[in-house]
Amino acid sequence: xxxxxxxxxxxxxxxxxxxxxxxxxxxxxxxxxxxxxxxxxxxxxxxxxxxxxxxxxxxxxxxxxxxxxxxxxxxxxxxxxxxxxxxxxxxxxxxxxxxxxxxxxxxxxxxxxxxxxxxxxxxxxxxxxxxxxxxxxxxxxxxxxxxxxxxxxxxxxxxxxxxxxxxxxxxxxxxxxxxxxxxxxxxxxxxxxxxxxxxxxxxxxxxxxxxxxxxxxxxxxxxxxxxxxxxxxxxxxxxxxxxxxxxxxxxxxxxxxxxxxxxxxxxxxxxxxxxxxxxxxxxxxxxxxxxxxxxxxxxxxxxxxxxxxxxxxxxxxxxxxxxxxxxxxxxxxxxxxxxxxxxxxxxxxxxxxxxxxxxxxxxxxxxxxxxxxxxxxxxxxxxxxxxxxxxxxxxxxxxxxxxxxxxxxxxxxxxxxxxxxxxxxxxxxxxxxxxxxxxxxxxxxxxxxxxxxxxxxx
Numbered sequence: 288x289x290x291x292x293x294x295x296x297x298x299x300x301x302x303x304x305x306x307x308x309x310x311x312x313x314x315x316x317x318x319x320x321x322x323x324x325x326x327x328x329x330x331x332x333x334x335x336x337x338x339x340x341x342x343x344x345x346x347x348x349x350x351x352x353x354x355x356x357x358x359x360x361x362x363x364x365x366x367x368x369x370x371x372x373x374x375x376x377x378x379x380x381x382x383x384x385x386x387x388x389x390x391x392x393x394x395x396x397x398x399x400x401x402x403x404x405x406x407x408x409x410x411x412x413x414x415x416x417x418x419x420x421x422x423x424x425x426x427x428x429x430x431x432x433x434x435x436x437x438x439x440x441x442x443x444x445x446x447x448x449x450x451x452x453x454x455x456x457x458x459x460x461x462x463x464x465x466x467x468x469x470x471x472x473x474x475x476x477x478x479x480x481x482x483x484x485x486x487x488x489x490x491x492x493x494x495x496x497x498x499x500x501x502x503x504x505x506x507x508x509x510x511x512x513x514x515x516x517x518x519x520x521x522x523x524x525x526x527x528x529x530x531x532x533x534x535x536x537x538x539x540x541x542x543x544x545x546x547x548x549x550x551x552x553x554x555x556x557x558x559x560x561x562x563x564x565x566x567x568x569x570x571x572x573x574x575x576x577x578x579x580x581x582x583x584x585x586x587x588x589x590x591x592x593x594x595x596x597x598x599x600x601x602x603x604x605x606x607x608x609x610x611x612x613x614x615x616x617x618x619x620x621x622x623x624x625x626x627x628x629x630x631x632x633x634x635x636x637x638x639x640x641x642x643x644x645x646x647x648x649x650x651x652x653x654x655x656x657x658x659x660x661x662x663x664x665x666x667x668x669x670x671x672x673x674x675x676x677x678x679x680x681x682x683x684x685x686x687x688x689x690x691x692x693x694x695x696x697x698x699x700x701x702x703x704x705x706x707x708x709x710x711x712x713x714x715x716x717x718x719x720x721x722x723x724x725x726x727x728x729x730x731x732x733x734x735x736x737x738x739x740x741x742x743x744x745x
Contacts, residue, residue, distance in 0.1 A: 458624025
């Protein structure tokens with residue numbers, strides 16, 4: 288096995304970042320970017336055993352980069368890099384590559400955290416041996432300036448390895464492999480409690496005065512400081528050809544939820560600009576209900592919903608039905624991974640007939656009886672509460688005082704919900720689940736929950 292080290296040292300021989308190595312997965316049917324360093328002006332030739340080859344010349348600083356065509360999924364292949372020295376990487380697969388990032392709910396491993404389980408993880412780990420699913424795990428090392436490599440290796444899915452993989456990402460990969468039948472590569476880069484500002488670069492933060500970029504590496508909670516995660520846990524990978532991004536973050540920003548939509552939109556656009564792969568898919572998980580103290584986490588969920596509605600080629604997994612009132616890490620990570628896969632399979636891979644989005648309120652109109660009639664999209668077969676009462680609805684009049692409301696799905700048109708309260712004669716606004724902790728009661732017929740929402744901006 289070839290292990291590449293010291294990517295930052297003098298370019299006396301052919302070197303590549305650690306994620307170009309044995310067991311890597313490269314994006315199939317694409318022109319993938321491969322780069323490294325060597326002595327200045329050295330000719331570099333990269334060849335794949337599938338029949339593709341490309342050459343370039345290292346610049347005066349010894350840096351080189353090239354594009355290599357890949358064919359349809361398969362392998363194992365070898366990748367040969369010939370410069371001042373020759374490297375051969377073995378057991379290379381061509382498949383689908385996804386970059387998975389965020390904070391602790393993305394980081395949470397299959398084995399769970401201390402005292403916080405993943406439902407079904409033990410059996411899933413036991414049955415996980417699969418050469419076609421591979422993970423590259425990013426170590427949590429902060430940096431005050433952008434770095435170009437990380438110390439890690441690609442690992443195949445098997446019990447000893449899978450127990451350490453991100454649960455959300457693993458269940459996504461498992462579902463994708465089962466349906467597509469191709470190798471799935473996951474680059475996992477997540478740090479618990481990290482803020483969105485920490486994953487953004489200096490330029491994208493320039494319009495946010497509250498984001499003060501540190502001059503020195505913070506001793507405590509570097510994962511909360513602007514640019515730090517971008518520098519160490521994102522920057523090294525920029526350019527590695529991917530299919531798309533999975534993101535699970537937001538809890539750390541509930542205190543400044545009013546800024547999150549702008550921050551999140553800017554971050555997505557910045558990442559796409561850096562990667563130079565166009566508007567690649569960006570699918571993310573809405574934070575689950577959880578009793579979060581004084582801040583109303585529904586405002587953060589709303590910001591995430593608005594981001595999906597305003598930024599192209601994004602999708603949001605709703606988790607209103609799997610939260611835990613006292614634990615910030617929902618245990619039903621298989622639901623999360625599967626729902627991320629639904630988005631990817633339906634939107635990116637164009638598999639028809641698959642439901643992927645939860646119901647979203649479209650209009651809210653007062654009827655003649657003084658009740659609010661809500662219409663929804665993303666419910667082609669209508670709405671359901673699975674034969675339980677609709678709960679968590681509130682209604683308010685012109686005084687902006689909300690009262691618990693009765694809600695019912697219209698039997699004649701199950702895409703409508705009727706909401707009313709005897710205490711509100713002339714209703715103006717309806718809210719559903721618009722609290723930190725709430726329990727889902729509204730779903731589409733396919734079983735995907737509706738996001739919390741409000742029809743006002745009070």
